[in-house]
Amino acid sequence: MPWFAVIAVVLTVIGLYMSFFVAPTDYKQGEVYRIIFIHVPAAWMSMFIYILMAVYAGLGLIFNTRLSSMMATALAPTGAMFTFVALWTGAFWGRPTWGTWWVWDARLTSELILLFLYLGFMALQASIDDPRRASKASALLALVGVVNVPIIYFSVKWWNTLHQGASISFEKAPTMAATMLITMLIMTFAFWSYSIATALYRVRCEILERERNSDWVLEMFNRKPS
Amino acid sequence: MQSLFSIQDMATFIGWSFGVTAFLMVIEVVLLRRRRQQLVKRIGRTHRKRRNSHSAN
Amino acid sequence: MSQTSLAAALIAVIRKDITLALRRMTDVLTTLFFFVIVVSLFPLGVGPEMDTLREIAPGVIWVAALLASMLALEHLFSGDYSDGSLEQLLLVPQPLSILVMGKVLAHWLVSGAPLVLMAPILGVLLGLSVDALEVLMVTLLLGTPVMSLIGAVGSALTLGVRSRGVLLALLVLPLYIPVLIFGAGAVEASVSGLGANAHVSLLGALLVLAICFAPWATAAALKISME
Numbered sequence: 446m447p448w449f450a451v452i453a454v455v456l457t458v459i460g461l462y463m464s465f466f467v468a469p470t471d472y473k474q475g476e477v478y479r480i481i482f483i484h485v486p487a488a489w490m491s492m493f494i495y496i497l498m499a500v501y502a503g504l505g506l507i508f509n510t511r512l513s514s515m516m517a518t519a520l521a522p523t524g525a526m527f528t529f530v531a532l533w534t535g536a537f538w539g540r541p542t543w544g545t546w547w548v549w550d551a552r553l554t555s556e557l558i559l560l561f562l563y564l565g566f567m568a569l570q571a572s573i574d575d576p577r578r579a580s581k582a583s584a585l586l587a588l589v590g591v592v593n594v595p596i597i598y599f600s601v602k603w604w605n606t607l608h609q610g611a612s613i614s615f616e617k618a619p620t621m622a623a624t625m626l627i628t629m630l631i632m633t634f635a636f637w638s639y640s641i642a643t644a645l646y647r648v649r650c651e652i653l654e655r656e657r658n659s660d661w662v663l664e665m666f667n668r669k670p671s
Numbered sequence: 672m673q674s675l676f677s678i679q680d681m682a683t684f685i686g687w688s689f690g691v692t693a694f695l696m697v698i699e700v701v702l703l704r705r706r707r708q709q710l711v712k713r714i715g716r717t718h719r720k721r722r723n724s725h726s727a728n
Numbered sequence: 729m730s731q732t733s734l735a736a737a738l739i740a741v742i743r744k745d746i747t748l749a750l751r752r753m754t755d756v757l758t759t760l761f762f763f764v765i766v767v768s769l770f771p772l773g774v775g776p777e778m779d780t781l782r783e784i785a786p787g788v789i790w791v792a793a794l795l796a797s798m799l800a801l802e803h804l805f806s807g808d809y810s811d812g813s814l815e816q817l818l819l820v821p822q823p824l825s826i827l828v829m830g831k832v833l834a835h836w837l838v839s840g841a842p843l844v845l846m847a848p849i850l851g852v853l854l855g856l857s858v859d860a861l862e863v864l865m866v867t868l869l870l871g872t873p874v875m876s877l878i879g880a881v882g883s884a885l886t887l888g889v890r891s892r893g894v895l896l897a898l899l900v901l902p903l904y905i906p907v908l909i910f911g912a913g914a915v916e917a918s919v920s921g922l923g924a925n926a927h928v929s930l931l932g933a934l935l936v937l938a939i940c941f942a943p944w945a946t947a948a949a950l951k952i953s954m955e
Contacts, residue, residue, distance in 0.1 A: 461689075477681050480688045487692070526699060530692045537688040541681060561902040568898055572889045581952045582885045586899060589881060589945060593903050600906035600930075604913060643699060650707050657714045666718045 449642035456635035463628040480538040486633040488531040491559060494524030494640060499591035502584035514580035518570060519647035523640050525563035531556055551602040558597055562590045737822045738830045745834035759800040760842045766792040767850045778855040785854035786915035793843050793868060794904050797875040798897055800839035801883040809887050818954055824947035832880050840872035863918040867911040870931040877942035878903050884949035907934060
């Protein structure tokens with residue numbers, strides 16, 4: 446019952462339609478600003494998924510529940526993808542709007558560091574062979590990361606304000622008309638449903654992989670004539 | 672700044688942003704489905720082997 | 729069975745680690761030489777104009793210190809891991825986090841403190857003024873222990889893992905970023921006359937936080953890696 450996948454597709458279609466045809470042309474930024482309908486929801490997702498991942502990882506670590514650890518593992522690639530999308534679309538929004546592909550402002554820099562945190566999580570898991578040790582170690586890493594993210598964000602913001610000078614920030618989004626806000630929310634929920642759908646699918650793969658020698662899997666395969 | 676970029680260029684920027692995003696989201700699903708298919712194939716093979724070895728006894 | 733006090737156990741751990749490290753002087757010296765070499769590469773890559781070098785000096789020295797610190801992490805636990813004494817350490821009645829603090833202190837004395845002492849010389853090579861050098865030393869003095877403490881968590885998590893060095897870099901360098909920002913920022917602030925007090929206090933705060941939480945996280949990581 447691929448509910449979330451269906452919801453994801455429906456919301457994405459609506460959201461995209463609204464991004465292009467319903468949301469009005471911006472007075473200052475023209476048509477290119479529409480990129481924020483991907484950029485902002487992706488950035489929100491990247492942060493939300495990281496926190497969710499850390500929560501699941503923490504639960505898995507404290508209560509020793511395997512499913513929680515597996516959910517954390519399942520969420521990571523999707524979160525990393527959205528982080529990359531946020532950075533990528535940010536660059537494509539920045540270039541026509543402010544003339545530069547990249548700027549070392551607090552938000553983009555923190556987003557970049559968040560990407561490193563995701564990659565570190567996945568790399569650590571991949572490099573430890575024993576699955577239980579791998580999920581526990583990366584859980585600890587995720588918890589350390591989630592505690593550090595506010596510290597990192599604060600310090601990058603501080604660093605940015607000190608070096609401001611003539612530099613620009615990608616933070617001046619167009620003033621939000623109501624339709625723009627609604628479109629952004631719809632795209633956010635679209636991404637959210639997508640994330641849930643992919644994470645659940647990935648978890649099911651993970652479970653199947655780990656339990657491949659057990660009885661219920663055997664039964665499942667016996668029912669299907671292979 | 673706006674005058675430096677034609678409508679065509681704007682479309683390129685929008686295209687690359689939305690396009691790459693769509694590509695990544697689709698590819699993630701495609702790779703996941705391939706993973707599941709390979710997994711199912713692998714498990715089917717081991718179970719067939721086990722069943723054959725059982726029936727051989 | 730005699731009851732060893734916590735202090736005695738702590739001192740024993742520190743003394744043992746320092747003795748072992750001093751016997752393997754090469755590890756100590758390679759970290760230091762790496763620091764020097766990395767800093768020396770920048771003038772060669774950027775050009776010998778003192779003004780440019782003076783401007784980038786705080787960042788360069790700090791990044792080199794970060795990298796050297798991170799390299800040194802490899803032999804924080806691996807010696808004990810390979811000869812079995814780490815297992816023993818986990819079985820000891822004294823709280824592991826305190827003993828970990830001892831190990832990190834010993835490690836810092838041997839790998840971090842030399843960086844603090846070498847930095848002023850490198851600063852002179854890059855044209856920093858005496859006042860800037862003072863701030864550099866103070867910030868490194870506060871920052872290198874933070875890096876040892878945070879790095880210990882990464883080192884414990886990656887025990888026995890293949891391609892450990894690169895993985896450790898990926899895990900630990902993002903966490904070092906606040907230290908880098910405040911440390912290098914302090915020197916730059918003092919050079920530009922704005923005063924480094926805020927930066928230094930923030931570094932101090934990071935050090936306190938690290939001392940409070942890192943040994944505990946490292947102990948947890950060691951238990952995970954050793955099960």
